[in-house]
Amino acid sequence: MSKSENISIAIVGSGGAGALTTGNFLLEAACSAGWYGLMTRTVGPQIRGGEAAALVRLATHPIECMPERYDLMIGIDWLNANRFGAEIDVGPHSLVISDPHGGELPAIVSRAGARVVEVPIKELAKAIPEGRANMIVLGMAAALLGLDEEALSALLAKRLAEKGEAAIEASRAGLKAGLAAAADLDLGKRLSPPHASAAKRWLVSGNEMTGLGAIRGGVRFAAAYPITPASEILEWLAPSFTKVGGVLLQAEDELAAINMIIGASFGGTPALTATSGPGLSLMIEALGLATAAEIPVVVVDVMRAGPSTGIPTKSEQADLNIAVYGFHGDAPHLVLAPQSVADCLFTTQWAVHLTETLQAPAIVLSDQFIGQTVAAIDRAADIAFVGQRTKAAENVSAYKRYAVTGSGVSPMAIPGLRGGQYTADGLTHNERGTPTSSEGDHRAQLDKRRTKLDQFTYGDHWATLEGEGEFAVITWGSLTGAAREAVERVRDRVGVRLVAPRLLLPIQPERFAAALDGVKHILVVEQSHGAQFHRYLRAHYDMPSDVRVLHRPGPLPIRPGEIEQAIMEWRV
């Protein structure tokens, strides 16, 4: 049996069958044993009765994306599995475990010619009082991966403590039955043992990391309207605020949410909201207000497939246009995009730092993939970025809230400061904040708001730049992980660099030009039907003429193998 650096498992079932629970246990058990890994979920929009799959990939090293094909696929049932289409692929070397009473094998399995083994999963579960099929599946996966039964048993006790002793016993019995059922099965490969490491590791979702980034950055107020796939950010922030201080308000809609955080920030409290595309659409008018009135706020958009309601539970990178171009008027603002589960922390914290420093709103474009993926990561060091707003000093006289300064940033008076009284306004205003329709004031304030963003030094965080060569893969956001894996796979054969801007606005033409110095071929990779990122690059940056674009809409992820293939085919 061959040793492998990584192994991937897909657990498929109807909504409510427990596939996601099994995936979570599997991931936590393996990561507790020292491996790295991640689990993404792919579900229909229904809470019950739809389709659900837990996609788990385990590795000896930190890992950020899913593979092209799954090594092991277990179907609790196949009732709705065809709805996944090509999202979950298996190959001829994959092992598929199927319940003979679980419904017809999905087309993707029969087409692939994978090895199919039948195990009566439901019958095994029924033989156990209160037994559940997903625990049988956990046992089988554990057997094939070589996970320790004792450790899994302890994990079940810990995670099911609230459900009582009977539930724990039933799950343990299920685990045992699953282990026995798969004892004679052969996956054909085994994970190499984990590297010993003393580093502290976390098992976290991108949405949780976004929340932590907000709090580390100094955010102490959030207002938001529930929306998939952003709600976990709010559900993590609300109880966390009660511990460290701060408040989350559930707003009546996204129009209220954005205005609430503008109000809180006006009062001096760093503030954030989290939403998805439909909510961002509703927030755009007030984001223009935050731009004009120079109020720091962060809006996290956990992107899902659009337009309109789209596919609420599945990922896409198609809100770039609205984030960059959605505002009416000339409205310079910040747009950032995290590149992995772990990077949600850094990028959100940096966004808080930037919005507070520059008094301009920041949009953070996360997406369903990194937002809801749970991954084992090395503990993120606490970076020094906290909100540092330039505030008006005590005893101000003839205070000008929107004074034109060299940096473009004007000291902000916070209510309570005597002599600092001003009216924040979305109307064009003069340096004092008094509404005006004069050409001169309008231009001066537009200049000022442009200047403050353009003059700021953003440092090396603006992009991920890796590798050397005449070939560049340019991507952004959650596809950075897949692009990185592809670049690493071809590195021995082709000189390739990876360029992934984390800061999308303001644009960084000089840094971009330096990053591409000597590059002759560019492959742009993005998850958007309209190639929004490619058009954004074309609009703002000089690129060599030899550019190809690998783009498609969600929810079918772009895998590292496709990027690898696109590079290699081009080279031939």
Place this chain on the structure above:
Amino acid sequence: MATVETQPARKPADYKSDINAIWCPGCGDYHVLMSFTRAFAELGLAPEKTVVVSGIGCSSRIPAYTNCYGFHGVHGRSLALAAGLKVTRPDLTVVVASGDGDGYSIGGNHFLHACRRNINMTYVVMDNRVYGMTKGQPSPTTEPDFDTALSPGGTGLSPFHPLVIALASGANFVARAFSGAPNETANILVEAIRHPGFSFVEVLSPCVTFRPDEREWKSLVHAAPVAATNDPAKAARRIMTDDGFNIGILYRGERRPYQPRMEGQNIDVAELEKDFEL
């Protein structure tokens, strides 16, 4: 030794900014501004600890005409902006100024939820039953037969009843005032600002430009014949059956204001990370 900070007596003029108020000559909003500054002086509010928040429309020009902190935001969202401000800064006095278009039409949903949320702030709606700034279109409180270019022959729609909606949604203080009686309006505002929770004051404020008929209001208004009740059902019945020109405090509720704690439990941010550890 404890010291007591004494405040000099304040005059209404102390609350006026140096920006000249501009509305149409004869507009009721001039008097509402006067009532604001009189009420603030009566309460001795510190201008730097008072915030006047507004949306868009004639009424919403008020913040810049005061010497307080102000926010002139987008159309219809003043209550939401004020909620975020007051929850995070309970030390501030927050007064929200709006009109019948801003507050009842585009901002209608926020009105319901502000009443329900019952945050300690005062909401003053200058109702002139018309969109003034966009030149005379019908608003949610316009009579059904009011003939305009946008609604030839009238809308045919029943006007919205803001005071009853406020009561039904949970507002803790409901009053009706008339701009032409600035002292009475100031007194009502004083009571509204003092009253805990969400206080709603509808001010009948004539638009003499697009609704010259509203000049008649001064002969129609009259003091409410009975004192305010703390029974919302009784208040609703009175308001539903009065003639719409009953001026005074109509309801004083006893609901506890919503003010979540901004202070945490002194738990360090690093503690939050413990849940993440493998």
